Amino acid sequence: MDFHDPDMLALLEGARDADLDALPFGVIAVRRTDGTVARYNVWEARFANLDRSWVLGRDFFNEVGLCMNNVMVAQRFRDLGDLDETLDYVLTFRMKPKRVRLRLLQGADSPLSWILVTRI
Numbered sequence: 001m002d003f004h005d006p007d008m009l010a011l012l013e014g015a016r017d018a019d020l021d022a023l024p025f026g027v028i029a030v031r032r033t034d035g036t037v038a039r040y041n042v043w044e045a046r047f048a049n050l051d052r053s054w055v056l057g058r059d060f061f062n063e064v065g066l067c068m069n070n071v072m073v074a075q076r077f078r079d080l081g082d083l084d085e086t087l088d089y090v091l092t093f094r095m096k097p098k099r100v101r102l103r104l105l106q107g108a109d110s111p112l113s114w115i116l117v118t119r120i
Helices: 008-013 017-021 042-048 060-064 074-079
Strands: 026-031 037-040 083-091 098-106 112-119
Touching (some): 008 112, 026 042, 042 112
Antiparallel strands (some): 026 037, 026 112, 083 098, 098 112
């Protein structure tokens, strides 16, 4: 899988945890029903310096990724059914500011919203 793969949503939804852990970028899957983290790969855990066991099951936008709880990220997931957008972003929560590129993915009928994170 490549960060810019046009079929990324289907690939993510069919991936095993080991597949996600092998990726050279961060992967976060958030349940649309309650906003809790369902999937969190090794790259993201290391980059964010957060233990996966602590992150899984927590409210992503209110406990884990507070710096993404805004109109640029969280609101896009709420406003749009189908979503595939890439944006440059600065992560600031629990770390010195880090410039990243985010890819926001969501299918109208999918139970998960996906956030991909790579360094720029």
